[in-house]
Amino acid sequence: MNDIVPALREIADRKGSFYLSELAENVDEAYKQHKAHFFDLDLYCTREGNDYHLRKISVESLGRIGDISELLPGKLPANVEAAIESYIKSKFGRGWNRGDSGQRLREAVMRQKERYWSAAAGKYSALDMAAYLLYHFPVYFCQFQYLLYDLLAGGLLKNKICMADIGAGPGTITLAAMDFFSRLAGTGNKGNPVPILLKIVSVERSEEAIGCYRHLTSELGTPNVLIEEPRRESVLSMKSDLPTDVDLVVFSNVLSELGDNQASRARAVTSLLKNANSNVTVMLIEPADRTNSTRLRATQGMLMRKGFTLYSPCTMIWGRACQPDNCWSFEDFGSIEAPGFMKKIAGAGEPYKYMNTDMKASYAILRKDGTVKRPYRAMRTKFMPLSQLSKNTGKVVNIAVAIMSSNIGDELDLLYKICDGSTPVPCYLAAPRHHLSGSRKDILRAGYGDIVEVYCTLVRYNKKHNAYNMLVTGSTEVRLVV
Numbered sequence: 001m002n003d004i005v006p007a008l009r010e011i012a013d014r015k016g017s018f019y020l021s022e023l024a025e026n027v028d029e030a031y032k033q034h035k036a037h038f039f040d041l042d043l044y045c046t047r048e049g050n051d052y053h054l055r056k057i058s059v060e061s062l063g064r065i066g067d068i069s070e071l072l073p074g075k076l077p078a079n080v081e082a083a084i085e086s087y088i089k090s091k092f093g094r095g096w097n098r099g100d101s102g103q104r105l106r107e108a109v110m111r112q113k114e115r116y117w118s119a120a121a122g123k124y125s126a127l128d129m130a131a132y133l134l135y136h137f138p139v140y141f142c143q144f145q146y147l148l149y150d151l152l153a154g155g156l157l158k159n160k161i162c163m164a165d166i167g168a169g170p171g172t173i174t175l176a177a178m179d180f181f182s183r184l185a186g187t188g189n190k191g192n193p194v195p196i197l198l199k200i201v202s203v204e205r206s207e208e209a210i211g212c213y214r215h216l217t218s219e220l221g222t223p224n225v226l227i228e229e230p231r232r233e234s235v236l237s238m239k240s241d242l243p244t245d246v247d248l249v250v251f252s253n254v255l256s257e258l259g260d261n262q263a264s265r266a267r268a269v270t271s272l273l274k275n276a277n278s279n280v281t282v283m284l285i286e287p288a289d290r291t292n293s294t295r296l297r298a299t300q301g302m303l304m305r306k307g308f309t310l311y312s313p314c315t316m317i318w319g320r321a322c323q324p325d326n327c328w329s330f331e332d333f334g335s336i337e338a339p340g341f342m343k344k345i346a347g348a349g350e351p352y353k354y355m356n357t358d359m360k361a362s363y364a365i366l367r368k369d370g371t372v373k374r375p376y377r378a379m380r381t382k383f384m385p386l387s388q389l390s391k392n393t394g395k396v397v398n399i400a401v402a403i404m405s406s407n408i409g410d411e412l413d414l415l416y417k418i419c420d421g422s423t424p425v426p427c428y429l430a431a432p433r434h435h436l437s438g439s440r441k442d443i444l445r446a447g448y449g450d451i452v453e454v455y456c457t458l459v460r461y462n463k464k465h466n467a468y469n470m471l472v473t474g475s476t477e478v479r480l481v482v
């Protein structure tokens with residue numbers, strides 16, 4: 001078949017909207033051969049009858065398009081669930097969850113759970129891949145969509161996105177993005193989809209994971225998503241470069257596999273981004289346990305010293321970079337419904353061991369251009385930085401802080417981790433339920449990372465934990481800022 005790319009470019013510029021049959025007789029063949037160019041030519045494609053309708057989009061921010069909170073997932077989509085089961089069947093047969101294979105898979109899940117939380121994981125086998133899909137995949141898939149939603153709500157996503165999935169594994173992030181943007185496209189008015197073009201490049205060192213990535217992405221591919229062949233490389237010694245127009249670079253649960261040498265973890269990020277535009281968004285996501293979470297913050301701190309700024313979750317309320325090296329903070333996104341395959345493998349004996357439905361993750365979203373989610377600064381005339389608490393124990397003060405946890409107390413005595421970026425000493429907001437009336441109810445409305453101004457709170461030092469508790473009393477006033 002002739003190369004019709006120059007003609008595609010010319011007609012796209014001239015007409016903006018056209019049919020593939022205007023350029024080729026065999027439209028299906030032309031589509032197959034040239035669809036990889038649609039992304040670069042800004043062409044959005046829809047199947048119409050026996051033809052393909054191509055429209056040149058103008059690349060712009062997706063902005064904040066109405067209420068799309070239904071995009072937040074409570075479970076894996078049925079087609080993703082089916083694709084995962086089809087992959088597992090291809091490796092372990094139709095009765096994969098029964099007999100020997102079921103037993104081997106359950107053992108693999110248990111082994112992976114233990115190893116995963118304690119030390120760097122090694123190479124993957126087919127058994128490891130399947131165990132990962134059965135246990136870890138659903139939660140990681142769904143929590144990433146919450147983070148995408150956050151980027152969308154913050155106006156950081158365009159209708160043409162080049163995403164890099166680093167340490168892609170089976171394609172958790174790739175598939176979550178494909179599903180998110182296809183559902184977002186479906187939120188258009190009167191049945192007209194919002195045209196969105198997505199290109200995904202990925203880096204992965206494990207051949208087995210790449211095989212799984214290929215299987216799952218080929219089952220779920222859609223016309224306006226261009227999935228490049230995964231690059232089989234180590235992020236610690238990349239030979240190829242990411243596209244210079246990459247918009248979003250995601251490291252999901254991969255830093256934990258790079259060990260705890262902070263310099264090499266940070267280098268893995270910076271070397272991949274050396275040619276990226278200044279408006280690139282970098283997302284680092286790690287498990288919420290203390291070891292992986294604090295290591296993530298240390299990597300975040302090192303990247304901030306190298307010139308990245310933190311978009312979210314934290315706000316540098318006093319305008320100075322924080323010292324996050326020992327900070328343990330994660331977001332609780334709630335839980336998902338267990339997918340059918342998880343229930344199938346759980347079986348009868350101690351099924352809870354195979355259930356993984358709580359979405360809790362530590363993450364850092366970084367930018368190169370200084371954009372932050374909450375551009376808030378405290379006024380010295382009104383508030384006291386938390387770094388001054390040691391001189392004010394027992395006194396009543398005003399503070400401006402970010403809420404950095406969900407309630408870690410109990411129903412009667414609520415406790416939230418708080419931070420203003422001024423001190424590495426742990427600080428908490430202690431709010432007895434019986435005081436939560438009037439403006440103090442704002443504490444309950446604050447989400448993870450949101451900023452509250454707290455007036456007239458009592459400073460208490462907790463010697464045992466070398467921490468400060470800021471006590472909410474009947475005289476305290478609270479204002480939720482952002």
Ligand SMILES: C[S@@+](CC[C@H](N)C(=O)[O-])C[C@H]1O[C@@H](n2cnc3c(N)ncnc32)[C@H](O)[C@@H]1O
Pocket residue numbers: 124137140166167168169170171172173203204205206209233234235236251252253254257258
């Ligand atoms: C825990 S899995 C995470 C997969 C996926 N990103 C997710 O969040 O579900 C970690 C993946 O990172 C890959 N990985 C680990 N070290 C790597 C390296 N140095 N270079 C490239 N990939 C790496 C592993 O092979 C594995 O597939």
